[in-house]
Amino acid sequence: MMRRSFLLCLALAIACGNIRAQDPAKDSAKLTVIRAGSLIDGTSNTARANQLIFVRGKKIEKVTNAGETIPADAQVIDLSKATVMPGLIDSHTHIFLWGEDPDKGGYDANILRAGIALRAARATYACKRALEQGFTTIRDLETEGAGYGDVEIKEAIEEGTIPGPRIFASTRGISTTGGYNLEGYAPELVMPKGVQIVDGPVEARKAAREQLEHGADWIKVYMTHRSWVDKKGELVSQPTLTVEELKAIVDEAHGWGKKVACHAYSGIGLQRALDGGCDSLEHGLLLTDANIAQMLKQGTWYCPTIAPYYGDWAPENTPAGKRDRKRASEHEISVEKAAKAGVKTVFGTDIGGIPWTAPMAQEFECMTRHGFTPMGAIQSATSRAAEMLEMQGEIGVIAPGAYADVVAVSGDPMKDINELKKVKFVMHDGAVFKNEISVK
Numbered sequence: 392m393m394r395r396s397f398l399l400c401l402a403l404a405i406a407c408g409n410i411r412a413q414d415p416a417k418d419s420a421k422l423t424v425i426r427a428g429s430l431i432d433g434t435s436n437t438a439r440a441n442q443l444i445f446v447r448g449k450k451i452e453k454v455t456n457a458g459e460t461i462p463a464d465a466q467v468i469d470l471s472k473a474t475v476m477p478g479l480i481d482s483h484t485h486i487f488l489w490g491e492d493p494d495k496g497g498y499d500a501n502i503l504r505a506g507i508a509l510r511a512a513r514a515t516y517a518c519k520r521a522l523e524q525g526f527t528t529i530r531d532l533e534t535e536g537a538g539y540g541d542v543e544i545k546e547a548i549e550e551g552t553i554p555g556p557r558i559f560a561s562t563r564g565i566s567t568t569g570g571y572n573l574e575g576y577a578p579e580l581v582m583p584k585g586v587q588i589v590d591g592p593v594e595a596r597k598a599a600r601e602q603l604e605h606g607a608d609w610i611k612v613y614m615t616h617r618s619w620v621d622k623k624g625e626l627v628s629q630p631t632l633t634v635e636e637l638k639a640i641v642d643e644a645h646g647w648g649k650k651v652a653c654h655a656y657s658g659i660g661l662q663r664a665l666d667g668g669c670d671s672l673e674h675g676l677l678l679t680d681a682n683i684a685q686m687l688k689q690g691t692w693y694c695p696t697i698a699p700y701y702g703d704w705a706p707e708n709t710p711a712g713k714r715d716r717k718r719a720s721e722h723e724i725s726v727e728k729a730a731k732a733g734v735k736t737v738f739g740t741d742i743g744g745i746p747w748t749a750p751m752a753q754e755f756e757c758m759t760r761h762g763f764t765p766m767g768a769i770q771s772a773t774s775r776a777a778e779m780l781e782m783q784g785e786i787g788v789i790a791p792g793a794y795a796d797v798v799a800v801s802g803d804p805m806k807d808i809n810e811l812k813k814v815k816f817v818m819h820d821g822a823v824f825k826n827e828i829s830v831k
């Protein structure tokens with residue numbers, strides 16, 4: 392019932408807007424050749440000058456030096472004065488979140504003041520925003536009370552109804568009683584929650600099964616919830632699921648060939664996330680040396696999200712204000728330690744938690760301030776993320792056989808990482824979505 396009314400609302404939301412659908416690459420035999428002045432291919436550690444990228448249909452056919460003959464009937468896109476890269480991958484987004492600004496009602500307003508049609512319209516906008524900023528793939532880490540909407544937005548993108556990136560959807564998210572918003576209302580009220588609540592391994596496994604049945608590509612689990620600074624001045628976070636509950640989810644997901652992303656800030660809950668076998672650790676604000684050693688041993692992916700912890704700080708010297716500052720400072724240290732230790736790291740913005748109007752690429756600058764080279768940061772948003780998503784060689788790389796997800800900037804991101812905030816050209820699955828550089 393809910394799914395049907397959601398689809399209807401989505402259709403209405405789209406019919407009323409002036410949204411240009413992506414041109415699917417109609418003729419698979421048609422050849423397009425991109426002249427790249429400088430090519431960062433996603434895996435190599437240095438850029439290559441003057442390359443040609445041959446694109447046929449949705450895929451890259453070959454990559455050559457500029458001397459290669461271009462067939463007369465090929466369409467040429469001239470990016471010879473630009474830096475060309477693979478389409479970017481954001482491994483932590485929320486297309487159904489519209490910011491958490493306290494002045495606008497905070498997180499709760501997302502659920503209490505927006506019906507499903509408005510939320511679908513906002514998610515549609517979010518997908519367009521991601522694509523125009525060069526993010527051709529996103530791992531969307533739960534819908535915050537919008538049910539299975541991410542699976543349906545993904546469907547709308549795949550059928551060409553709305554423009555947007557390739558989506559790895561995680562549907563509803565999972566936490567425990569006392570482990571998620573909405574909260575703080577009169578106890579007599581039954582408030583909606585931003586996740587599916589489970590207690591006990593049986594319910595945990597059942598929730599995973601339901602979500603997988605309805606199209607989840609990943610399962611998102613919250614292993615910590617509230618956080619505060621204790622009397623010793625340490626960051627503490629409240630654990631949620633037990634190891635047994637998480638193990639039931641991980642076991643179920645792995646059986647379906649899917650993976651589990653665990654939100655965890657610090658302490659007991661973060662330890663349980665690792666002991667329970669999570670595939671990717673989200674945020675990981677406070678990583679101890681032992682945590683890092685365990686991540687290296689288990690091959691756990693790390694998805695830090697630095698930028699969002701700099702917004703909406705409560706006033707200094709209040710409990711919330713102290714917590715907000717401590718979260719940011721501990722996170723920086725952990726990212727630096729993880730980078731140094733060589734933990735497998737992917738780029739994530741947590742956009743949606745911060746407004747979709749913010750530049751997603753601001754996270755690159757944060758990463759380069761805390762232990763990453765510009766190329767390391769770019770690879771975390773290209774080939775490394777592709778590896779985590781088990782699409783190595785298919786996305787996050789400019790190479791033969793990969794999907795033709797190609798972006799370009801006018802400057803050199805190795806010299807100024809903030810060039811990535813000004814993506815001027817976007818091709819997704821062989822179709823040009825945006826071109827502010829080439830006139831041909």
Ligand SMILES: [Zn+2]
Nearest residue numbers: 485532741744
């Ligand atoms: Zn998030």
